[in-house]
Amino acid sequence: MEEYLKGKNKAEEDLDSLKIDYKKLHLSMRTAGLGKTLEQWRQEI
Numbered sequence: 001m002e003e004y005l006k007g008k009n010k011a012e013e014d015l016d017s018l019k020i021d022y023k024k025l026h027l028s029m030r031t032a033g034l035g036k037t038l039e040q041w042r043q044e045i
């Protein structure tokens with residue numbers, strides 16, 4: 001049972017880490033202007 005809990009905790013930590021990485025990626029994309037919609041790009045051009 002203890003091994004199962006260790007694995008579960010590890011999976012939850014990995015998931016949290018992925019969420020944080022995703023947020024950082026999303027933020028840097030927005031900062032770089034990569035998160036714009038096609039419509040926003042058209043208006044700029």
